[in-house]
Amino acid sequence: MRLSKAFQPTLKEVPAEAQIASHRLMLRAGLVRQTSSGIYAWLPAGLRVLRNIEKIIREEQDAIGAQEVLMPTLQSADLWRRSGRYDAYGPEMLRIQDRHGRELLYGPTNEEMITDIFGSSVSSYKQLPKALYHIQWKFRDEVRPRFGVMRGREFLMKDAYSFDADYQGAVNSYRRMMLSYLRIFQRLGVRAVPMVADTGPIGGDLSHEFLVLAPTGESGVFFDAALEEQDWLGRPVDCDNEEDLAAFFSSVTDHYAATDEKHDEAAWAEVPDDRKREGRGIEVGHIFYFGTKYTESMGIEVSGADGAKFSPHMGSYGVGVSRLVGAIIEASHDEAGIIWPASVAPYKAAILNLRPGDEACDAICEEIYGTDSENFMYDDRSERAGVKFNDADLMGHPWQIIVGPRGAKEGKVELKRRADGERFELPVAEALAKIGAA
Amino acid sequence: MRLSKAFQPTLKEVPAEAQIASHRLMLRAGLVRQTSSGIYAWLPAGLRVLRNIEKIIREEQDAIGAQEVLMPTLQSADLWRRSGRYDAYGPEMLRIQDRHGRELLYGPTNEEMITDIFGSSVSSYKQLPKALYHIQWKFRDEVRPRFGVMRGREFLMKDAYSFDADYQGAVNSYRRMMLSYLRIFQRLGVRAVPMVADTGPIGGDLSHEFLVLAPTGESGVFFDAALEEQDWLGRPVDCDNEEDLAAFFSSVTDHYAATDEKHDEAAWAEVPDDRKREGRGIEVGHIFYFGTKYTESMGIEVSGADGAKFSPHMGSYGVGVSRLVGAIIEASHDEAGIIWPASVAPYKAAILNLRPGDEACDAICEEIYGTDSENFMYDDRSERAGVKFNDADLMGHPWQIIVGPRGAKEGKVELKRRADGERFELPVAEALAKIGAA
Known part of the structure; x- marks a missing residue:
C-alpha cells in the first residue's frame, strides 16, 4: 500500500480519556476510531492486525480438530430462559x-446457542467428541467503557465449546485447548501465562486464565520462569493420545502460576528464587470446564453405547480477539510508538523514500515495493524525512527500509529494526533477504 | 475433513415453511440452522461457502483500489439524526x-457512519478519491422473514462507499465498481446482469442492480444476450484511465437490460430477436451514486485546490453476501441437491469410500485425502453406497471421487462431475489432475 493513498489517518492529539498507551497509540496510528462509547470502527491497518490474529487462532484451533461455525450476534431471550441465565444476567446484557x-x-x-445447535444435530455418543468454535462480535454493556478496545462494549471474541461423553473425555478436550492456546499466544509474539482461575460451583482444577505480561496489566502475577521459557510450537503432542496430553498438561500445571487474587505465599516460597517471576498481566483468554450445567438445564441428551441417554460434558474456551490488539501493544511499545511482533504486524516493513522525485530513490523504492506491494507500506509522500521516521516508528512496522539519495546511488538502503533500533546498510537484495528471513 | 468427524448435520425432513429450493437445500445439506425467526447460524460447510464468497469480493474490491475497514454493528441514533434518516427509517430499523x-x-x-469517519479523517481534495468498504453483519427487521438466508433479518453484506471531488470523479468511481462487480459475479460462477434501477431524487443514470439469473427469481428480467457473453475477467481495463473506464461502461450500458418494473417495450423491440433473453432474477447487488446528500446534510467538507471548502460526492455499492449463498443455489441445483460452482464450493471434491475396511479402498482414499485434506470431504463413514451417493449429490461438491473395491485393486477410481453427471474411470494421478485442472 502507498501511504499517499492509504486510509490511515494518524492523529497528532488524542482525546484526554485515552489513558493507557495502547488506547493512545491505536488512535494516533490510525488503527481504530471510536464511533460510540466503547464501540470502535477498525480502519485498514487495524483491521489487518485483527485478521492476522484471527488467522493464527483459526489455524491453531483447526489443528486440534475444532471446527469453525458462525453464530449470529442476536439471540432469542427464550433460549437464555431455558438455561435460566436470562434473568440472572445483569445489566451488561443488551436486551x-x-x-x-x-x-x-x-x-x-x-x-446456550451452541448447546441448542449441538442438541438438534448430534444424537449418539459415536459423534463425540466435538469441538466447535466461532469468531464473532459480542456485546457487553459495560457501565463505564474505557481503555479503548481493551474494555469496549462491542468486541470480537473467539469462543469454542467442547462436548464429550464423560469427564475424562472433557479433560482431554480441555488439555487440547490449553495446548492450542499456548501455541496461539506464542505465535502472536506475546508471553501469555496460564494461571489457575476460579471454577465456581463446578470445582476441580479445570479453569485457567491466560494473561499477557505487560507492565500496565490489571492483575499482579506470580509465576515460575519455566512457564515462559517453553517452546510450545516445537513440542510434539499427540492430541489423540491421552497419556501424551496428560504429560503435556503436567508440564504446565506442575509449575506455580497465580494472579494476586489466588496467590499462595506458601507454595510461592517453594519456587527457587532464580525462577521466580513477578509482574503484571492482562487477561486475554479463559478456558473452563463446566460439566453438564448447560446440557442438563437445557435438556440435551445423546444415546450412549448401552442405549441409555446422557447429557454430554462441556467446556468453553474464549480468546478476546479485539482485546488482544490492545494487549499486544501494551506488551510491545516504546515512547515513539507501537512495536508489532512480525506475525501480527499490518505490514512487514515500511519503505521510506526520503526524496520522492529523486530518480535513484524512486527506482529503488518502486523495485522493493513491486516485490510484494501487498505487504509493504510505501511512504511515498512528499513529507520531510523526520515526519516519515516518526510515522514509521508510531505505526510500528517490524522493519523500516530507508531509501536516501546517497545510498540509492550505490544501490544500497538502510534497514532499521523497529524492536531494538539496530541499523544495517545493505544492498537491496540483501535487505530483502534479511526481512524475509526474520 | 473426514465426514465421520465433520459437523455437517444433514436433515431428512425440512420444516414446511422452507418454500424455496435454496432454503430447503441449505437446511438439508447442513449448511445453516435457524436460531430465531430470520436469523441463522452458519455450520462449517456453509461458513466455508460464505468465506469463499467474501474472499473473491475482497480481492476484486482491493483490485480497484478500495480499502477494507470494519465498522461496528451498533450505531448511535444521534449519527442518524444528523442525516435526518433516524425518524424517516421505518420499522425495519432495529432500535x-x-x-x-x-x-x-x-x-x-x-x-452515516462512513461519512462521519471520512469527515474526521480527510481534510483535503489531495486525499481524494477514496473508496472504503467493509463486510459486516447488518440487521433489517423484516416483518415476515422468509426464504431462508435470502430474506433474513441478520445478514452479511459488503458495502462500499466512494468519495470524490466532483461529479466526474464520482462517475469514474461508479464505473470502477461496476467493473469490480461484474468480475466478482463472474468469479462466483453465476450470471449476474446489471439493470438500470431507480435513482430517486438524484436523477441521472448512475444506479444499477445486479440480478442473478434463476428461474425462481423475484423479478422478471429482459436483457440483451451480449451482457451474459462477455468475459470481464479477460478484459483489460485501466482503472486510472477515464477513457478506458468510459469505453468499458458503454459496453455494458449500450445493451438493453431491465427488470419488469422498468421494462420499456419500445427499446426492447429494437433488440434483435436472436439476442433477446427473458427470465427471472434475484437481486444480489446494487450500485448507486447519490451526490452530496450525506456530506451536505452531515456538514462534511474538505478543502479544494483553491482553498475553498466543498462537500465530496459519494456513491454506495452493496453486495448481499449471505443472500448470495441462497441465490447461487437457486441458480445452480437439481432434484438431487446443490451444484456448487468450483470457486465457492466448500470442498473441491468428495471422496466416497464405498467399502471402508477394504485394504485397497482405504489405501487409495487415504492417499487421495492426504494430498489436500483441507479441501477434500472424505466420506469414510460405514454407510451404504447409496447413502454416500445421495449425500454427495445433496452437498453439491463439484467432483465425486468414487472408490470401490474392483477399481481400487487396479489403482483406479471413478470420477463423477456433479454438474452434468459425466463419469470417468481413471488412475488416481489422472483423476487428481483432472480435478485440479477443472
Missing part, C-alpha cells in the same frame, strides 16, 4: 425488542 | 436502548 415485541439480546457469549 | 437509556440501532447500512 432488545423487535418490531413484534419479541425479546432478543446481543450475545455476550454463546453457551 | 435499541443501552443501560444508560442512550439510543442505539443495529446498522441496516452505513452511509
Whole structure:
C-alpha cells in the first residue's frame, strides 16, 4: 500500500480519556476510531492486525480438530430462559425488542446457542467428541467503557465449546485447548501465562486464565520462569493420545502460576528464587470446564453405547480477539510508538523514500515495493524525512527500509529494526533477504 | 475433513415453511440452522461457502483500489439524526436502548457512519478519491422473514462507499465498481446482469442492480444476450484511465437490460430477436451514486485546490453476501441437491469410500485425502453406497471421487462431475489432475 493513498489517518492529539498507551497509540496510528462509547470502527491497518490474529487462532484451533461455525450476534431471550441465565444476567446484557415485541439480546457469549445447535444435530455418543468454535462480535454493556478496545462494549471474541461423553473425555478436550492456546499466544509474539482461575460451583482444577505480561496489566502475577521459557510450537503432542496430553498438561500445571487474587505465599516460597517471576498481566483468554450445567438445564441428551441417554460434558474456551490488539501493544511499545511482533504486524516493513522525485530513490523504492506491494507500506509522500521516521516508528512496522539519495546511488538502503533500533546498510537484495528471513 | 468427524448435520425432513429450493437445500445439506425467526447460524460447510464468497469480493474490491475497514454493528441514533434518516427509517430499523437509556440501532447500512469517519479523517481534495468498504453483519427487521438466508433479518453484506471531488470523479468511481462487480459475479460462477434501477431524487443514470439469473427469481428480467457473453475477467481495463473506464461502461450500458418494473417495450423491440433473453432474477447487488446528500446534510467538507471548502460526492455499492449463498443455489441445483460452482464450493471434491475396511479402498482414499485434506470431504463413514451417493449429490461438491473395491485393486477410481453427471474411470494421478485442472 502507498501511504499517499492509504486510509490511515494518524492523529497528532488524542482525546484526554485515552489513558493507557495502547488506547493512545491505536488512535494516533490510525488503527481504530471510536464511533460510540466503547464501540470502535477498525480502519485498514487495524483491521489487518485483527485478521492476522484471527488467522493464527483459526489455524491453531483447526489443528486440534475444532471446527469453525458462525453464530449470529442476536439471540432469542427464550433460549437464555431455558438455561435460566436470562434473568440472572445483569445489566451488561443488551436486551432488545423487535418490531413484534419479541425479546432478543446481543450475545455476550454463546453457551446456550451452541448447546441448542449441538442438541438438534448430534444424537449418539459415536459423534463425540466435538469441538466447535466461532469468531464473532459480542456485546457487553459495560457501565463505564474505557481503555479503548481493551474494555469496549462491542468486541470480537473467539469462543469454542467442547462436548464429550464423560469427564475424562472433557479433560482431554480441555488439555487440547490449553495446548492450542499456548501455541496461539506464542505465535502472536506475546508471553501469555496460564494461571489457575476460579471454577465456581463446578470445582476441580479445570479453569485457567491466560494473561499477557505487560507492565500496565490489571492483575499482579506470580509465576515460575519455566512457564515462559517453553517452546510450545516445537513440542510434539499427540492430541489423540491421552497419556501424551496428560504429560503435556503436567508440564504446565506442575509449575506455580497465580494472579494476586489466588496467590499462595506458601507454595510461592517453594519456587527457587532464580525462577521466580513477578509482574503484571492482562487477561486475554479463559478456558473452563463446566460439566453438564448447560446440557442438563437445557435438556440435551445423546444415546450412549448401552442405549441409555446422557447429557454430554462441556467446556468453553474464549480468546478476546479485539482485546488482544490492545494487549499486544501494551506488551510491545516504546515512547515513539507501537512495536508489532512480525506475525501480527499490518505490514512487514515500511519503505521510506526520503526524496520522492529523486530518480535513484524512486527506482529503488518502486523495485522493493513491486516485490510484494501487498505487504509493504510505501511512504511515498512528499513529507520531510523526520515526519516519515516518526510515522514509521508510531505505526510500528517490524522493519523500516530507508531509501536516501546517497545510498540509492550505490544501490544500497538502510534497514532499521523497529524492536531494538539496530541499523544495517545493505544492498537491496540483501535487505530483502534479511526481512524475509526474520 | 473426514465426514465421520465433520459437523455437517444433514436433515431428512425440512420444516414446511422452507418454500424455496435454496432454503430447503441449505437446511438439508447442513449448511445453516435457524436460531430465531430470520436469523441463522452458519455450520462449517456453509461458513466455508460464505468465506469463499467474501474472499473473491475482497480481492476484486482491493483490485480497484478500495480499502477494507470494519465498522461496528451498533450505531448511535444521534449519527442518524444528523442525516435526518433516524425518524424517516421505518420499522425495519432495529432500535435499541443501552443501560444508560442512550439510543442505539443495529446498522441496516452505513452511509452515516462512513461519512462521519471520512469527515474526521480527510481534510483535503489531495486525499481524494477514496473508496472504503467493509463486510459486516447488518440487521433489517423484516416483518415476515422468509426464504431462508435470502430474506433474513441478520445478514452479511459488503458495502462500499466512494468519495470524490466532483461529479466526474464520482462517475469514474461508479464505473470502477461496476467493473469490480461484474468480475466478482463472474468469479462466483453465476450470471449476474446489471439493470438500470431507480435513482430517486438524484436523477441521472448512475444506479444499477445486479440480478442473478434463476428461474425462481423475484423479478422478471429482459436483457440483451451480449451482457451474459462477455468475459470481464479477460478484459483489460485501466482503472486510472477515464477513457478506458468510459469505453468499458458503454459496453455494458449500450445493451438493453431491465427488470419488469422498468421494462420499456419500445427499446426492447429494437433488440434483435436472436439476442433477446427473458427470465427471472434475484437481486444480489446494487450500485448507486447519490451526490452530496450525506456530506451536505452531515456538514462534511474538505478543502479544494483553491482553498475553498466543498462537500465530496459519494456513491454506495452493496453486495448481499449471505443472500448470495441462497441465490447461487437457486441458480445452480437439481432434484438431487446443490451444484456448487468450483470457486465457492466448500470442498473441491468428495471422496466416497464405498467399502471402508477394504485394504485397497482405504489405501487409495487415504492417499487421495492426504494430498489436500483441507479441501477434500472424505466420506469414510460405514454407510451404504447409496447413502454416500445421495449425500454427495445433496452437498453439491463439484467432483465425486468414487472408490470401490474392483477399481481400487487396479489403482483406479471413478470420477463423477456433479454438474452434468459425466463419469470417468481413471488412475488416481489422472483423476487428481483432472480435478485440479477443472
